[in-house]
Amino acid sequence: MTPIFKDPNAVLTYSxxxxxxxxxxxxxxxxxWSVMPDEPGGLAMSGEFVDGSETGAxxxxxxxxxxxRASCHIDLGDGRSADRSLLIRVDQR
Incomplete structure (x- = not known):
């Protein structure tokens, strides 16, 4: 999995x-959504959303x-569930 690069000062929406x-x-x-590792000063999630077949935060x-690793867990109306993750590397820009 290729990481996504993010500046620590940026507030971005990922979906x-x-x-x-x-x-x-x-x-x-x-x-x-959840993030690992959960550490002081680490990534923070807010504004989670579901829009049709897209989820984001x-x-x-x-x-x-x-x-x-930012992970999204979904529950589907038919009782199934699924998970997907994004790797995010923080670099000062």
Whole structure:
């Protein structure tokens, strides 16, 4: 997985477009985001959203030189669930 680069001062919206073969025509009923490692001064999540087959969140902060895994878990209307992750490397720009 190739990391996405982020400045620690930037507040950016990241999103995941869930492919049809993952959701199989079902609606996304809930989405939750988490970040690892969870550390003081690390990435912070806010403004989580679901828009059709896309989920996203605003991500801020992070410690320069650190790599984080931002994960999104979705629940589908038909009872299934799925997870996807983004690798985010924080670099001072």
């Amino acid at each position: 995941i477009a869930w492919p049809p073969d993952t959701i199989g025509g079902a609606a996304i009923s809930a989405a939750s 605003r991500i801020s902060g992070g410690l320069p030189g650190h790599v984080y």
